[in-house]
Amino acid sequence: MIVTTEKLTKRYGDRAVVDEVSLSVRRGEVYGFLGPNGAGKTTTIRMLLGLVQPTSGSAQVLGEAPGTPRALLKVGSLIEGPGFYPYLSGRDNLRVHAHRRGVGRTHVEAALEQVDLVSAAGEKFRRYSLGMKQRLGVAAALLGRPELLILDEPTNGLDPAGMADMRDLVRALAAQGQTVLLSSHLLGEVEEICDRVGVISQGRLVAESTVEQLRGDTVLLIRADPIEKAHVLIEGSAMHGDVLHVRETDAGALVRTLVRADVDVREVRPLRRTLEEVFFEMTGAA
Amino acid sequence: MGSVKAELLRLWKWPATWVLIGVWLVMTLTFGYVFNYLALNGGTNTRDLSQQQLISAMQPENVGAAVVRGLPMFGGAIILVLAALAVGSGYGWGTWKTTLTAGPRRVSAMAGTLGALGIIVVVLVALTFVVDLGAAVVVATVEGWDWSLPGFDAVEALGASLLIAAMWTGFGVFLGVVTKGPALSVGLGLMWAIVTENLLRGVGSLLGPVESLTKVLPGGSAGNLAGAVGGSGAPGVLNDLSGTTAALFLVGYVVVFVGAATLLKVRRDLV
Numbered sequence A: 001m002i003v004t005t006e007k008l009t010k011r012y013g014d015r016a017v018v019d020e021v022s023l024s025v026r027r028g029e030v031y032g033f034l035g036p037n038g039a040g041k042t043t044t045i046r047m048l049l050g051l052v053q054p055t056s057g058s059a060q061v062l063g064e065a066p067g068t069p070r071a072l073l074k075v076g077s078l079i080e081g082p083g084f085y086p087y088l089s090g091r092d093n094l095r096v097h098a099h100r101r102g103v104g105r106t107h108v109e110a111a112l113e114q115v116d117l118v119s120a121a122g123e124k125f126r127r128y129s130l131g132m133k134q135r136l137g138v139a140a141a142l143l144g145r146p147e148l149l150i151l152d153e154p155t156n157g158l159d160p161a162g163m164a165d166m167r168d169l170v171r172a173l174a175a176q177g178q179t180v181l182l183s184s185h186l187l188g189e190v191e192e193i194c195d196r197v198g199v200i201s202q203g204r205l206v207a208e209s210t211v212e213q214l215r216g217d218t219v220l221l222i223r224a225d226p227i228e229k230a231h232v233l234i235e236g237s238a239m240h241g242d243v244l245h246v247r248e249t250d251a252g253a254l255v256r257t258l259v260r261a262d263v264d265v266r267e268v269r270p271l272r273r274t275l276e277e278v279f280f281e282m283t284g285a286a
Numbered sequence B: 001m002g003s004v005k006a007e008l009l010r011l012w013k014w015p016a017t018w019v020l021i022g023v024w025l026v027m028t029l030t031f032g033y034v035f036n037y038l039a040l041n042g043g044t045n046t047r048d049l050s051q052q053q054l055i056s057a058m059q060p061e062n063v064g065a066a067v068v069r070g071l072p073m074f075g076g077a078i079i080l081v082l083a084a085l086a087v088g089s090g091y092g093w094g095t096w097k098t099t100l101t102a103g104p105r106r107v108s109a110m111a112g113t114l115g116a117l118g119i120i121v122v123v124l125v126a127l128t129f130v131v132d133l134g135a136a137v138v139v140a141t142v143e144g145w146d147w148s149l150p151g152f153d154a155v156e157a158l159g160a161s162l163l164i165a166a167m168w169t170g171f172g173v174f175l176g177v178v179t180k181g182p183a184l185s186v187g188l189g190l191m192w193a194i195v196t197e198n199l200l201r202g203v204g205s206l207l208g209p210v211e212s213l214t215k216v217l218p219g220g221s222a223g224n225l226a227g228a229v230g231g232s233g234a235p236g237v238l239n240d241l242s243g244t245t246a247a248l249f250l251v252g253y254v255v256v257f258v259g260a261a262t263l264l265k266v267r268r269d270l271v
Helices: A041-048 A088-100 A105-114 A130-142 A162-177 A187-193 A211-215 A227-233 A251-260 A273-285 B002-012 B015-040 B052-056 B060-069 B073-095 B095-100 B106-143 B154-180 B180-204 B208-216 B218-228 B243-267
Strands: A003-012 A015-021 A030-034 A058-061 A076-078 A148-152 A179-184 A198-203 A202-210 A219-225 A238-240 A245-248 A264-271
Touching: A003 A041, A015 A041, A015 A198, A030 A041, A030 A187, A030 B208, A041 A058, A041 A148, A058 B208, A076 A130, A076 A211, A088 A105, A088 A130, A088 B002, A088 B208, A105 A130, A130 A148, A162 A179, A162 A187, A179 A187, A187 A273, A198 A211, A198 A273, A202 A211, A202 A273, A211 A273, A219 A227, A219 A251, A227 A238, A227 A245, A227 A251, A251 A264, A264 B002, B002 B106, B015 B060, B015 B073, B015 B106, B052 B106, B060 B073, B060 B106, B060 B154, B060 B218, B073 B095, B073 B106, B073 B154, B073 B218, B095 B106, B106 B154, B106 B243, B154 B180, B154 B218, B154 B243, B180 B208, B180 B218, B208 B218
Parallel strands: A015 A202, A030 A179, A030 A198, A076 A148, A148 A179
Antiparallel strands: A003 A015, A003 A058, A198 A202, A219 A245, A219 A264, A238 A245
């Protein structure tokens, strides 16, 4: 495990912003940290980076206590938008960051290349578009080739093209074996990119598994006439109004059975809960 | 060392650093030399200064005193603004978050900021000395005075200048960390450096204990040290304490301001 937390809790007064969260991120995976705004994602991540001290519970990042130099030097992060000096160029901002991480200029150029910012590296940060700022943030996170990349809402505020660019970038990093912890409230983004997901709601981790497991088994929807006859013919089917739901993957065999029994088959399609439906179910958000 | 390099790179390339240093150099030249020169050559009101005092204030051998006398109030205010902006702006820009997740310990990150600010302040004092010396040499040459280069007393004055500058830097850093922003820290700092201590001195003429207190406040201590090493004739320069006592108070303020700021930075959550 690259990240583990055990009953990690942060309270502000009586309010638990993060409440006994126990999660684990495995090496080489893209872990989606999913939750509505204000669910506790950023506070959890801040605790993993040592920016916020937990009230109770514990965490380990790459076998180290969060926030220690040994842990931080192995982690690259982008938390709630990039934090750079507006009057410096993108390249100079990375040089400043590189000094702090103890890496040389070659790393700066490599990181700029990786996020496709070489041509704009000499421009002042304040003149960057939001997408360029986010990419510079990822470049800073990549300095020193960290073992773990923590990206907190990296597509926030981006236009659709920028979001697609960012997703491509994360996919490319994942393809190179980079472990990524990606926090987001955008379900499509997480569904597209992530191997495993942790869902947080009101400070509590309500689920942690693969996207597939979260969505559950595939159910076949069958619309047929007469539906009652089809219901009798297909064992284990459940009738919902004028359709049947069947936990069965061999659609061909089912259709053959119905047709041989002189049942008109009008529609057969897989019915699967989307991650969005699962998410709303778990978080109570709508 | 990486933290100092990082902070120095960003402070060196920050326009605000050079604007503030430039403003200070213009001020020190204007009030230290231009006005005195004009007063000496036909001015009708010489602020009760005799011709000999004006000449003495502008002679190259007294450049050390010229540097130190500006720092207790106006120079100090500029240094305080620089330090408060350097630290406070990081909260608004989100650069503290980037800094503290980069790798160094919080103490090292803070030491980097303090070290880089220290270097910038040394540059400011050195530039003030060089510019003042240049102006003094020009005036002395134009006026045909006999002059010599500054002696050992200039070293003492420059040491005092650096201590005063360190105190104002520490004060600015402290305010930047406490207020977590540039606007409030600069506002409070300027209010203290230029208004509050002067008001207290006014009250002090009515209340003895307040008068005693004003002598050892940050600006009062700075003014007393400047006065003890020969700085005179500028706002904020005092002659109520010995140089050693004033210097000890300033060292105390540096320790308290820097210590408290570092402790806060290390212990406080960055949310």
